[in-house]
Amino acid sequence: MNAHSGLAAQTSGPPDARPTPAVPTEPARRGATLDVERVSHSYGGFRALDDVSLSVKAGEVVALLGPSGCGKTTLLRVIAGFLNHTEGNVRVDGAPVDRVPAGRRGIGIVFQNYALFPHMSVSQNVGYGLAARGRSRRQIKDSVARFLEVVQMSAFARRRPRELSGGQQQRVALARALAIEPGILLLDEPFAALDKNLRLDMQIELKRLQRDLGLTAILVTHDQEEAMSVADRVAVMNKGRIEQLGTPVEVYDRPETLFVNSFIGSSNLLAGTVAATGPTGTTVDLDAGGRLTVAGAGGPAGSRVLVSVRPEQLHIAHAPGEGLFPVTCRLELPVGGNSVLDLQTRDGADVKLVRLRAGAPPLGNGQHYCGLTPDARPAIFPAPAG
Amino acid sequence: MSLTATQGEGARRLPRLSGDWPLIVPMGLLFIGFFCGPLVLLLWVSFHNDQNMEVTGVAMWARFLGDPFYWNVVLDTVMLGVKTVALTVVLGFCTGVIYLSCGPRVRSLMLFAIVLPLLLSVVVRTFAWIVILGNEGLVNWAVMSLGLSAAPLRLLQTELGLVISLAQIELPLMLLPLLSVMARIDPNILDASHALGASRWRTMFRVILPLSVPGLIAGSLLVFASSTAAFISQSVIGGGRLIYMPLVIWQQALVVYDWPFAAVVSIALLVTVLGILTLISALGRLART
Numbered sequence: 001m002n003a004h005s006g007l008a009a010q011t012s013g014p015p016d017a018r019p020t021p022a023v024p025t026e027p028a029r030r031g032a033t034l035d036v037e038r039v040s041h042s043y044g045g046f047r048a049l050d051d052v053s054l055s056v057k058a059g060e061v062v063a064l065l066g067p068s069g070c071g072k073t074t075l076l077r078v079i080a081g082f083l084n085h086t087e088g089n090v091r092v093d094g095a096p097v098d099r100v101p102a103g104r105r106g107i108g109i110v111f112q113n114y115a116l117f118p119h120m121s122v123s124q125n126v127g128y129g130l131a132a133r134g135r136s137r138r139q140i141k142d143s144v145a146r147f148l149e150v151v152q153m154s155a156f157a158r159r160r161p162r163e164l165s166g167g168q169q170q171r172v173a174l175a176r177a178l179a180i181e182p183g184i185l186l187l188d189e190p191f192a193a194l195d196k197n198l199r200l201d202m203q204i205e206l207k208r209l210q211r212d213l214g215l216t217a218i219l220v221t222h223d224q225e226e227a228m229s230v231a232d233r234v235a236v237m238n239k240g241r242i243e244q245l246g247t248p249v250e251v252y253d254r255p256e257t258l259f260v261n262s263f264i265g266s267s268n269l270l271a272g273t274v275a276a277t278g279p280t281g282t283t284v285d286l287d288a289g290g291r292l293t294v295a296g297a298g299g300p301a302g303s304r305v306l307v308s309v310r311p312e313q314l315h316i317a318h319a320p321g322e323g324l325f326p327v328t329c330r331l332e333l334p335v336g337g338n339s340v341l342d343l344q345t346r347d348g349a350d351v352k353l354v355r356l357r358a359g360a361p362p363l364g365n366g367q368h369y370c371g372l373t374p375d376a377r378p379a380i381f382p383a384p385a386g
Numbered sequence: 387m388s389l390t391a392t393q394g395e396g397a398r399r400l401p402r403l404s405g406d407w408p409l410i411v412p413m414g415l416l417f418i419g420f421f422c423g424p425l426v427l428l429l430w431v432s433f434h435n436d437q438n439m440e441v442t443g444v445a446m447w448a449r450f451l452g453d454p455f456y457w458n459v460v461l462d463t464v465m466l467g468v469k470t471v472a473l474t475v476v477l478g479f480c481t482g483v484i485y486l487s488c489g490p491r492v493r494s495l496m497l498f499a500i501v502l503p504l505l506l507s508v509v510v511r512t513f514a515w516i517v518i519l520g521n522e523g524l525v526n527w528a529v530m531s532l533g534l535s536a537a538p539l540r541l542l543q544t545e546l547g548l549v550i551s552l553a554q555i556e557l558p559l560m561l562l563p564l565l566s567v568m569a570r571i572d573p574n575i576l577d578a579s580h581a582l583g584a585s586r587w588r589t590m591f592r593v594i595l596p597l598s599v600p601g602l603i604a605g606s607l608l609v610f611a612s613s614t615a616a617f618i619s620q621s622v623i624g625g626g627r628l629i630y631m632p633l634v635i636w637q638q639a640l641v642v643y644d645w646p647f648a649a650v651v652s653i654a655l656l657v658t659v660l661g662i663l664t665l666i667s668a669l670g671r672l673a674r675t
Contacts, residue, residue, distance in 0.1 A: 082577055101580070102577075102581045109581045111578060115574035115575045117579075117593060118597070119597060128592075132579075132583040132584040176578075
């Protein structure tokens with residue numbers, strides 16, 4: 001179970017005639033796989049989790065992302081073993097753990113408010129799990145020292161949690177979860193209580209630690225930037241279901257549902273009617289004017305659709321043309337090196353557009369035209385009823 | 387704050403009190419008139435050598451402090467308080483752990499059940515214990531029907547019986563502060579302990595118990611002060627066989643009419659209880675650091 005044991009086994013093998021370079025083909029991994037199979041959970045009549053399946057590879061970081069009440073925390077509590085789900089199975093390294101109590105699942109948890117034991121010192125907090133497992137005093141002392149070193153908190157071993165800053169408390173919470181050498185680390189909104197600069201530092205540090213230790217990690221968050229930057233894959237959840245599971249780039253560039261599209265990043269939704277469907281995609285007549293051809297199916301000709309375009313995938317033209325729709329500019333805001341334009345189409349819809357500020361003269365009040373940039377990947381969804 | 391303000395103005399000599407101070411006048415007068423006044427009077431009465439209070443002196447104090455009988459009464463009174471506190475701590479903590487594991491609806495039912503006895507007079511509750519503990523009472527009926535003992539156990543007029551009934555009578559005073567402290571324990575902390583592999587017992591003694599200490603201390607203060615002064619329960623359950631300080635005060639003041647000596651015992655009780663209370667809260671501060 002020791003992080004170094006894998007490496008030790010490789011280097012202390014029988015001596016070979018030829019000196020072979022002691023370079024492991026893969027970093028020593030000790031992360032466990034996690035399989036959530038068709039799990040449902042209801043609180044009374046409310047279905048908090050609805051037939052959720054999720055497979056996480058060893059050493060992978062998956063973010064559960066969604067608005068509050070989407071079921072992400074319920075799923076985390078099911079995986080942790082705090083909740084007995086109504087249906088389905090949870091497996092760790094292939095073995096079902098549904099009847100295994102939380103403390104024996106090989107899962108470490110970092111809570112949102114860290115949940116450190118306020119009456120214990122930092123060392124006692126970190127050593128708690130080992131003491132509960134009946135390890136010897138010596139083993140506990142060594143492990144505590146090692147994991148405090150890992151999170152760079154050795155100097156604070158004797159402090160009480162209330163004497164630490166938020167970031168320091170989080171490091172202790174992390175060391176406490178790591179000290180039991182879990183195969184899976186669960187993180188419940190771990191950065192929510194930190195201010196913005198510290199948050200980024202801690203995200204980088206966590207990612208590095210997770211990679212060094214080869215841990216599997218599940219991160220619950222409502223912050224999409226956090227999910228994008230830390231996770232290998234993102235599960236976007238809504239109403240107790242996983243709406244889309246994919247890499248951050250996939251989820252951002254190719255949202256599969258209207259919910260994912262609206263929840264991730266900012267996007268403009270342009271209403272329109274399908275004019276024709278063909279092998280290259282769907283041709284849509286926008287209510288704002290202009291005709292676009294979009295990859296993907298939106299339904300048969302005549303059906304109402306929404307076309308989603310990211311603000312950075314739009315550009316401004318000063319004369320009408322193919323695929324352009326008329327807009328008026330209401331506001332122009334400089335944001336760093338970019339400027340954000342607040343535009344209005346002729347049917348009254350708001351459109352946000354982001355463009356490089358350098359070299360672009362400010363837009364006047366008159367009529368302008370807006371269209372997709374060549375690399376734009378608009379998405380198309382059937383318009384919701386009503 | 388008004389002090390610095392007036393100094394800044396430099397106009398007035400006296401610091402102006404902030405506007406709400408007249409509100410404490412009624413309570414303050416009541417306190418001075420009916421608490422501080424009698425206390426001073428009591429102290430003055432205790433320094434008289436005769437029942438008619440004609441000669442001042444320390445004879446009564448000498449009589450009290452020089453007689454091992456009274457020292458024993460003080461010790462018995464303190465031990466009665468300590469034993470009652472110990473029993474309510476155990477009962478209260480167990481109840482608290484159950485309370486923590488319950489949902490909001492059961493919790494409010496529990497709170498209702500805890501507060502309910504307070505609505506009954508102490509006299510009624512004490513007489514109920516006579517029915518339970520008497521020779522033909524509930525406990526002895528059960529013990530004898532089960533054949534555990536041939537003769538009825540003597541529970542009334544014993545310290546054991548008194549401690550049991552006082553523990554029940556004073557339990558709400560332990561539970562109310564204790565439960566409010568325990569309810570504030572972050573449930574995530576208990577989940578964290580569970581997830582780190584701790585058994586229920588370890589969580590209970592290593593996490594819940596230390597975090598409940600402030601509530602246990604507050605409850606112990608109330609239970610100790612209340613049980614050492616519980617004249618009615620002490621006399622009714624003790625039935626004159628058990629002698630505690632409140633009984634001595636009553637005898638001296640209302641039977642023997644030796645007011646100076648009654649005043650001495652009263653002050654001794656006050657000092658003893660205050661001393662133990664200070665000790666308990668000092669222990670509490672020690673436990674918290």
